[in-house]
Amino acid sequence: MIKKIVPKLIGGYLNTLALVAPSKVGEIGFNIFCTPLAPPVKPHHQQFLETAQLFRFTSKGVDLQGYQWGHGKKKIAFLHGWQSHSYRWKKYIQSFPQEEYTIYAFDAPAHGLSAGKYANIPIYSDAIKDFVKKVGTIDFAVTHSMGSFALMHALHHHQHLAVGHFVAMGSPGEANDFIDFYKKFTGLNDRTFKYIIDHFEKVLRQTPDYFSAPAFAASLKMPGLIIHDEGDEEAPYTHAQRIHSAWPQSQLITTQGFGHNLRAPEVVEMVKDFVMKEQLHKMGA
Template identity: 30%
Template sequence: MQKLLTFLISKTLGLYINILSYIYPKKASWLAYKFFSHPRDGRLIKESLPDVLKEADAEMITHNDFLFQIYTWKGNDTKVLLMHGWESNASRWELLIGHLKKSGTTIIAIDAPAHGLSSGSEFSMPRYAEFVNVAVQKFKPDYLVGHSLGGATALYFQSHYQNDYIKKLVTLGAPCDLNTLLKNYAGILSLNSNVFQLLEKHFFEHYKIKTHEFSGSVFASKIKIEGLIAHDVHDTVVSFKEAEKIARAWPDAQFVTTKGLGHSMHGDALYKSVYEFLFEK
């Protein structure tokens, strides 16, 4: 029943935006972008944090008009920064943190814009990368690990900031092309081509982003450090083909395929591979 209700709401919203695009295109563009960029899940309440986050040292950092949350599990001088994905938060790393602690490393996790305890209502990769850059300058991590849009943002970050502190980068279930994300979103709401063009125009006018050029394969081609790309062949959220495009563009990256982990990419065997990539080579 819940799935049917969600389906009907999505299609009704899409129909409304489609009709609006011919009458009030600016409002249609704003609505389409709002529902694409505003997460509806992933928030946390400070008074009732998951246990794994209660174990960490928590710090709120100010950046321009935004606040973002950082969690640190203190260890030795080696540091790894973890970046979660869409409608998630730093607590999603609980299982991986258990593996990373075996190395004695210091573990740092960030709440993305509009997620966890971080401020804002809108998510964008460039803004997420800004947050990450502030954290990298402060903590100087050796490694980055990102899941889903966190992995895509890690690629964007390293290609644009070219940070010398980062020695290795891991992506788990990361999407590649912004246009693919937009097409999937348009499919869910059954948005017409007119609305899709309005969305492309919105990205360019507000962020100077040409959606067909905003691609993980482009970002990966500029990265000079070692990487590990992991993706599940049965991922129903982000197509396996997205990982293949990133892998083709990043010659210094290993490509690990999994079966049965889905989009969450939680698995002891995979996390063992991540551990070995980071600490045993």
């Protein structure tokens, strides 16, 4: 009940503010939209993450937490989604032999053990760019949800970014999906919503329509794997189909019963198989 009431209270506050302080409501509403309710890093999360070599790096003045396991020649990077952190990759990280792979992850801005108050696609995209600059060429990037969308944005804007292969899991499709959900979830009226969209466009210098995963995917030059569950209730399966159609060198694996999180052992094996096959293909080329 409380989870349903709080968003409506926020929406009511913003709708009222639009009447008495219209010059402020756009910024406040946009900042709320970009504020993740990120889950805490619990003691058992911390215990696993501390098995890594920890490092820090900065993006746009924000201090971010990075992790490194192993010392192998091939580099794999794991990028989590909205309101998550690097622990979500535990099963994946443990599936790769550390003598063969150097495995990286980092907590996105305003997530996990990273600093920052806000996150959105451009903020996360900038963090990915700075992360790759820090660690060097990534042979395989394995991403989930918003992490997939953000990497597509980063590669679209920085086509020199050194990423060899890309696994996109449970990717959203359009920024408008998030925005429409925000409006409905909080009960924003049209006037308030327009102020927020105006501020969105002022800050990001683009309309919401611009932020489209299929549009970004069309410029991807590397081989990729898309994994998406037919029953995904957070990122509809149709997004995966559209991304696959737009991405020239992609393959699509459709799952059933694994939902949005895609943490099942079967999915871990799909990712591992893709990495192994692409390595063999490159060796035989």
